[in-house]
Amino acid sequence: MTSEQQINNWPSGKVRSTFIEYFVSKDHTFYPSSSVVPHDDPTLLFANAGGKHNDLEDVGKDVYHHTFFEMLGNWSFGDYFKKDAISFAWELLTKVYKLPEDRLYVTYFGGDSSQNLPADTDAKQLWIDIGLPENRVLPFGTKENFWEMGEVGPCGPCSEIHFDRIGNRDASNLVNLDDPDVLEIWNLVFMQYNRESPTELKPLPNSHIDTGMGFERLVSVLQNKRSNYDTDVFVPIFEAIQEKSGIRPYTGKVGSDDLDGIDMAYRVIADHVRTLLFAISDGAIPSNEGRGYVVRRILRRGARYARKKMLVELGNFFPSLIDVVVQQMKDVFPEINKRVDFIKQTLQNEEISFARTLDRGEKLFDATLTKMRESNQHVVPGAEVWKLYDTFGFPVDLTRIMAEENGVEIDEAEFETEKNKSKELSKKKKNGSSNSDQVGLDVHAIALLESQMKIPKTNDVFKYSDSEINSKILAIYSNKSFVESQSLTNGASSEEGHIFGILLDETNFYSESGGQEWDTGYLLSLDQESQFNVLQVKNFGGYVLHIGSLKYGNLKVGQSVLSCYDVARRLALCSNHTSTHILNHSLRNILDSSELDQRGSLVSADKLRFDFSFNGQISPEQIKDIEYKCKKVIEDDLEIFSMDVPLHESKEINGLRAVFGETYPNPVRVVSVGQNIHDLRKDPKNEAWLGFSIELCGGTHVQRTKEISDFIITEEASISKGIRRIVAVTGPEAREVSDAYLETQKKLDQLSNFSGSKLESEIKIMGKLLDNVNAGAYNKHMLRQQFNQIRNNFIEADKISKALASKFAIDMVNQAFEANPDVSYHVIKIEFEDSLKGNSGKALANAIAHVKSINSKAVYLISPDAVSGKVSHLCYVPKNLVSSGLHANKWAESVSGVIGGKFGGKSESAQGSGTNVDAVSEAENIAASFANLVISD
Template identity: 50%
Template sequence: MASSSKFTVPSVNLDNLPTTPEAWNADTVRATFLSYFQSKRGHTFVPSSSVVPHNDPTLLFANAGMNQYKPIFLGTVDPQSEMATWKRAANSQKCIRAGGKHNDLDDVGKDSYHHTFFEMLGNWSFGDYFKKEAIEWSWELLTKVYGIPGDRLYVTYFEGDASQGLEADEEAKKLWSAVGVPEDHILPGNMKDNFWEMGDQGPCGPCSEIHYDRIGGRNAAHLVNMDDPDVLEIWNNVFIQFNREEDRSLRLLPNKHVDTGMGFERLVSVLQDKRSNYDTDVFHPLFDAIQNITGAPPYAGKFGEEDKEGIDTAYRVVADHVRMLSFAIADGATPGPVSRGYVVRRVLRRGARYARRYFGVTLGEFFGKLVPTLVKQMGQMFPELVAAEADIIRTFNDEEEAFAKALDRGEKLFNGFAEKAKKGSGVLDGLDVWRLYDTFGFPTDLTRIMAEEAKLTIDEAGFEKAREEALEASKRRVAKGGVEVIKLDVHDIGKLESMSEVPMTDDSSKYDRSKQAITAQIRAIYHNKEFVSSTRGISSDDQIGILMDKTNFYAEQGGQEYDTGSISIDGKAEFEVQNVQAYAGYILHTGFMKYGSLSVNDEVISEYDELRRSPIRNNHTGTHVLNWALREALGDSIHQKGSLVAAEKLRFDFSHDGPVSAENLEKVEESSTKYIRQNLDVYAKDVPLEEAKKINGVRAVFGETYPDPVRVVSIGVEVDELLKNPNNEAWENVSVEFCGGTHVGNTQDIKDLVIVEESGIAKGIRRIIAVTGVDAHRLQQIAIEFGGRLDKIDKLPFGPYKETEMKKIGKELKELKTSTVMKNNLIKKFDAMQKELLALQKAQEKKDTAAATETIAAAFEKNPDAKALVIPLPITANPKALSGVMKTLPKKYKDKSVYLFAGGKDGQEFLHAAFVSGPLGQATTAQKWTESVSSIVGGKAGGKGPTSQGVATNADKLNEGIEEARRFLEGLQI
């Protein structure tokens, strides 16, 4: 799906283009390329697809311009789709190479031309033009339109490979010579450089690269493909003409395609006569913004040893990373612990560390401040950036804030590891590197950078061993986690009360978002039904409970799930907290030791997992909003009967007679969204219970016992304001509840609330399950994309293909996991389409029945003496029409036999059927006749008595099937 389908590229006058490097700005360079191929060479402009290939599980990110055209190259394109009509296409594709097979992350900042995000200018031919046109046009565009001196350009062609049975691409060589490239600028290249393959299998072919010499005035042929920064590849023309088979053999394709890609940033540097991509206006607006925010010296373009302070490298890294991250987030990638999400988090943390280390910024809002500059710079070409600007900034701020705290401790720990390594072999212990990653989320490439700065290397084998051992231990802990969590019973609590050194736990820090990590003291360790002094000697597979004097962990209560996280002494010991429960004022943290040992009275760092807590906060505040919205939509009879607040969802039980209608669910979701989108602050305060009860509209769970004072949570109005005039009728329009849970600071953090299920759990009690935040957005996108598919099917012309697609998408709709409200609307749309289709089918059936009846009658009128006829019918493959006609045959043609074929137009599927009566019935049966035809056309046929019907599986065998039916008839000699 194109990410900006309504966007049309600005055109330029190709007869009035810049003539000096200073006049070639980046926007003009891009627009010139697209205008040349769109207006002069008849290409369709296709907006860039998303950098997040939602429908291609083989890719982490779109990494080349051809990704969105794979269905055409692989022959799987929907024949009814717009894509199937394209013969020529051109665009500027957003690409990310920061993970997987194509990964340029480690090179970013170090050289002048690598980026994690870049644009790929491309033109494609799908079975239309081939080598001649591609070569002539690329040379014309570069030398005549852009005005690049031809003597600065070098081209390569495939030299052949005898082991693959491939000859040299002499055709490309001759074509380059014909456009005027000197012979010593036309260079042969091997399989690695000049034979492009989509994968282990699939379309492939020779390619021809164009390289540019930044210096000029010399012969630079010997520097081509030698990673020289001054002789760089700018364009690659791929001539797709083979298919790599499963057995690794090559087979010629029926159609030949052209797939080209030109690095936009590199082209801009060439036209602006800059020796580095970073010296162009692609990056300078971001460099200026970085300098304005940080007060750093201006960017000077230094590399390697010249960049002694590392400032210029940091400029390049930060500017590159903010581009990559902004486009990834805009297209739906969010920071996470695995796969694509981990790549985003890893790049952000890498950039954040550079920003703090070299620019001295305080993390929390730095990257977010750069986003408006990027949006202003690229928002016209890529409007999805404009639409997602607020989300991008919010994501940056949240991730930076979370990493900043880990960075402080991680860098301190790294310095300790580094000192140890310097005193020894100069190699960082692999186990230490693993702990930096495992405990503090330090990507290993970030640790490598820090090691390089400290003139150290990493024990890679040791790191890998530590990773594997930790993975195995984690599997064992997960298995143990399935076992019942250890609990404190009445006797255990009695022991604690008698232990003066173990006070009740102060858990007030759990509400303070600035206290994700606090210092605490271990007061008791619980193992095997005993309180022990230390974890020393206890297996890492044994479950342990820890009590501290204070905690910032949330113990499970009031429907909200417990926190997870760690209790540790940096570099010496770590305890993995998997569950937290409260027992009469004592907070027990249960889990497993990951390494080292802990003892009573140890000073430790207590740190909850913010990545788990954050969605729980969203869902808890979302539960309050939902409670309010339900009463708004359904009235005061709504009372809370229970709830669950987890990281992945919220569940809310309430009193209501009968199911909530689709219309009312929509009202509830709309009211919730409206409330959330007001970006209201969330307030909380402990209030004397009797005073709190007087607040008009306050919501509480009937029968619940509340503490005194009770915590009041209000969304949008300060609690003190509520207490000034508790009877104010306006408070009916405010969400106010008694609640001991954790909440967001502002409703904008929730983003969206989506209902995914509504059901009954008991008489008069209903249950709603909903999600918020990123999960809500994901489900909305699923519904939006599904709706787009419905729209495409709706526009299809009536016929067998549309009927098949309707059946297929109808089954998918039943299983679709998305917003209940949006799914109801999709069902309504589908039902309307189905109703319209049914009406068309009935009309077509009536039309086909009449046409078939007339055709059969005309055939026997023309051949009155024939005892049997084979008749192709001028109708679609309509089973109801054919069955209806077959039922009339015994009455109309008692002594006649007939073989009918329906459909088969343009290679579409067809049906066939036999009616046997009269003389033919003495010689054979309808079943034998159709079996004979089925042996040719595929599929099976069957029936009872005088009739038999079949469906052909070989759609292109219609004529052969007709001939077989006649041949079978002739062989009977009736």
């Protein structure tokens, strides 16, 4: 069979669908692909199916590493274990895909004495029993065959299935040696332990199966290609790359055979464009931290190869490749087809930005290389590498590539030292977490509750209604174990302040979920002798844990308590959560963007925060309109409806919104602002429903919108490319913001009462006030507009005033010169009008400058200001008169002796400020007499 016939026999789409159909036939439930962005787990940057190592720097160097790949998997949560998992894998590979049995090799966990872990002989024997010769069932150590994702959590031994592309040989000695012709295609993980610490493992309550098969590798095997990149998964992308770049065709060379590095560039770009398409589609927008920075790194790495190796002008290269990948994948992943324009715009913006960063980074690195060569160094200082990243945003992996290209190494130890220094500085700026964050139920505690203690999951239906209910304590969790009681004796003991958890049969407390913060409150014994302050509430697999400390008394398992949440805090949370829904709906109406999707939210007692995708600026007038629409809904006093609805039915409701990437239960709670849900269900396609906020939500809400009282947007800004954030307040906080606006408006209006230097001083004070006042985003914009107008008017008037004052002073000098052209000196008193006094200082200086330009006479200017009680005086003496003995500083000293104050200067010019306005006439006479006496002599 020819290679082309092989591709036609097993096109990638058929490979995928065959896998799914096989396991569905084995009573498995099919689940569509989840998002690559784990929206429900902020600790994980991306869904990391099957890989725990950073492969980014390896992608492109060989023909099998990827940053994005499809994982075909089957799972069992206690239904079956090793025997069935192995049987399914063998049957699918050899009977369905019809892979030659003699080319398959399997590994198993050979044990680890350092961790007291025995070899997985069960798995070994099962493979032998199914028909594999023992010489093709190979033992390996912890690194290869013990699967765990992190320092703690579920883990276990695994069996990897490897395939020999060549055949007709014994390839057992090539397994796990990164030979491209002997590759792992499937990993069967046997979850039977929980990692408690680096040195402690405990058996899980139930054993599970978690398998992952590399789709691209399987396709390459079935299509008889020696590289993933030679299959129909990548060939169309390569063709698009060649078309857009004009570079030579892909030839599949690696390492030293790839002389010009173009084949590696092909692989890097093709791999990275797939990653970028799915990551951005699923909500990971390029940014400077977290998953956003990973996306940025991937794009920048690909962009550098495009420019360096393919001589592509950056700006629209990656966007031009998106269509071909969408065309390949949209039938299987329809969500990517909904955001194509947004993805292209995001990539274009990022490419343009990186073009500048790349230029700067390469220049700085070249400068470092030059310095190294001058001093005969061959190691790039780690501090320089960190600076490139930390100061200039140049990715470290690109610096490593440039170092490799130039035959030098990086001082990695120094780099790590600099990075750690930066981290420590960053930590000092952040507050530590509260003790309540340290209390939680782990997998063993939950298993104990379920299997041994037989404690039912918490009934939390009352969180939507009653502020006080009677509950029974079912368990007390303290110091990572369940205890029968906790107590305080006479208000003080070693337990005072101790944080622990309480499980109730029923609760009205809301546990942290869906962006909404938890309730606080207290549990009170029925005899009122004991009180437990609830600081935090969390849900662990259906068990709602009330975390806090005893205020007084004692509590024990089986005791009845009154559960009371903080009503004021709850009302604030309800108000802000309902307002989040109203804001979401208003945004879609005002901005009218099909790309607008929720990207996160926070509902706390003092504010709400809403992140959403929007590729553009939002004008102040749009903020005003959004805010007004929200206020209008509040003023209309609409009723809030909620109801549990079958998930499939809820999705039929016209205009219903769900959080992007969220997983919902069935049935799901629908929350509608202003429209009865019974009507929605009767006529789900009604166009009228688009006029209402309808969302899937498990949070708490007000009963009617008027309870919200008010709504003010306090902040609106971009938090990353294509993602904007709105922060808003309601209720009392909104009133505080409104009061701050009115008070600031009052102060701004009062500026009209000032003029001159006083107005200038007040403008500076007002400017600082506006920088810090929380008056609402739109109102603050309007205040700023008014302030800018006042300031601009002042600046313009000040310019005119300064010009008039200067003209007035210069005119007086000219008049004196014209009236007495033959004298060698003049003493001139200048009295400014009130409107010009604020600029008298500058005017006198300009007048003296005018005198200097003439340079023929000595001049003394004296200007009194009765209001301030100050006398300004300046003088100038040309050189010919200085030689005659008239020194400006001595002249000023004689005047200062009469009017007081300070003075200073040199022989040609001097100035001073006196404090005796009444002595101005005497000062004029003293100045004239002093000059006359010196010049006459």
